[in-house]
Amino acid sequence: MALAQAKSDATEARLSGMQIPEGGAGWARAARQDALDRLTGMGLPQRRDEYWRFTNPAEFLKPETPRAEIALDAPGFDDTDVLRVVFTDGVFDADASDALSQEGLEIERFADAVTKDIHWIKGLLGVLETAGQDRVDRPFATFNTAFAEDGVVLRATGKVSKPVHVEYRRSDDTAEAVLRHMVRVEDGAELTLLESGVGASRLNTGMEVDIADRGVFRHVRMQGRDHERRAATHVFARLGEESTFKSFTLSLNGMMTRNEVIITLKGDDAVAHVAGAALGDGRDFHHDDTVFITHDAVNCESRQVFKKVLRNGATGVFQGKILVQPDAQKTDGYQISQSLLLDEDANFLAKPELEIYADDVQCSHGSTSGAIDETALFYLKSRGIPEDKAQDLLVLAFVAEALAEIEDEDLAETLRTQLAGWLERRR
């Protein structure tokens, strides 16, 4: 078949000369080999794949010639007291990082963890990623399992007071980075993970998050102003009873970004919220949020809240799915995806999906796209607020519902400031 052949060719081309990392323990090697086999079996996606109808996967396969110089942002979350873990050019940077020690937290680099005999990682690496291939292939995640050499490994055993901030840096013309983070939140423990910075022009990050009963995991991510970024990211999470997962991503610019979040609510009364705001200016900008939430337990709540602000030919994509398994009664699922198109050149493509097998379920979804509200704009201007500032206010108002998903008001304020700065620079 032509499609199968195309996939096979693309995979062969991409993997040419690549080998799974040397040096890991036997179990790590086995997990990587298994991923490589699965990847070869499924093949890299093509535009003709239904799941890639709106986003051209070839963009993630192109070899990159990075710019000689890139304008780096001031690192995000500067005002927050964090445990800083820095990856420079895709490799853990001990000099730039804080000492890897924090009460209630076991933390080490992935490159070290895979050489050891750590029980929980052995049982997790590639496991959520494999389970997350239900109904759709996610080859870039499998690629990550096979080839990632570094990242951070976190196990929260208590309420970790200080967020862990994973900061990406690139000091030279690094074209590629593949990073894998592993998280385990134990019974009743709490952890906040922040991500920011510029990884590489071609970036692939993967994260597996296993939350035990009553565990709380919060994730706030900032994808900043590296204009040539092509990033494929995956977050897989499994939630135990009464546990909480909350993830928010702010994306500004970048060329081609696909953020996939795949969650399974495995224990009763669990809560999962995924939210994001993406702002894009220019024909180069393409941002894709793809979310798949499976309700597999009773009385769980899930939320997907995504906002996109697009102009000058920018494109935004949302593919969101809620799958309710037969036993997942009393499910409460809600999904909203909205775009604000600042001119007629911007594009927004949305595909909301519900697949429900239980009967006592409350699920709803909504998707809208619209222009700036002229009446509101006039109201603001009539009070003396200049047009550009009035428009900024309305843009901030538009993304407010997504930002409200961030519980920590200081973190929310940090992102709001980033957003306002972006708007100001774009005038």
Next chain:
Amino acid sequence: MLKIKDLKVKLEEEDKQILKGVDLEVGAGQVHAIMGPNGSGKSTLSYVLSGRDGYEVTEGSAELEGIDLLDMEPEERAAAGLFLAFQYPVEIPGVGNMTFLRTAYNAQRKARGEEEASAAEFLKIVREKAKDLKIDAEMLKRPVNVGFSGGEKKRNEILQMAVLEPKMCILDETDSGLDVDAMKLVSDGVNALRNEGRSFLVITHYQRLLDHITPDVVHIMANGRIVKSGGPELALEVEKNGYADLMDEVQ
């Protein structure tokens, strides 16, 4: 203060003349009322003066203290001292009332070359004005007009007026949707702002608002023109006999 001469306005989209030559002059410190039946062009006049899109001025002029209003953007008119209290104040989810007020206040100051107020300074100014209008702090924290009752929305308009301290205030059917108590509160707010340097143009359907805000001059507008002007007694006449008699008389 405000000088309107032979103002003719049509809708941009269709060839429909709404204002057919309005002449009006409001002196400094004066309160003028415009009354008239539905569709007479009262609200159009307020929108054209404040610079809303969708209208085309085909003839005539409007000046604020000798400056051509019609040539300016809405925000420039505001900075020059014009204020329109909306008939239907707009709800803006996601924008905090306080942020909105401070942004407007500082934008106007900046446009006039004055120093902007810090968050703390501004908070003090607003709290004082809000107290006078019996607006509680909770309302300032909420998004602009969202979930406000009709009375709260109108009080919020007057609060903006009090904070921004315009020279020329246009009140577009501020009494609509208000019960007696709310109308009293709003009118008291307006009356407190009356002074020698500030003028008002009060657009209303009914005479009852003018019981609270006593005008110096009352104009009757019909079919895109001001057809009759007089003292406060003109409003009472309308209240008693309706517009129909008056229209017959004019024709």
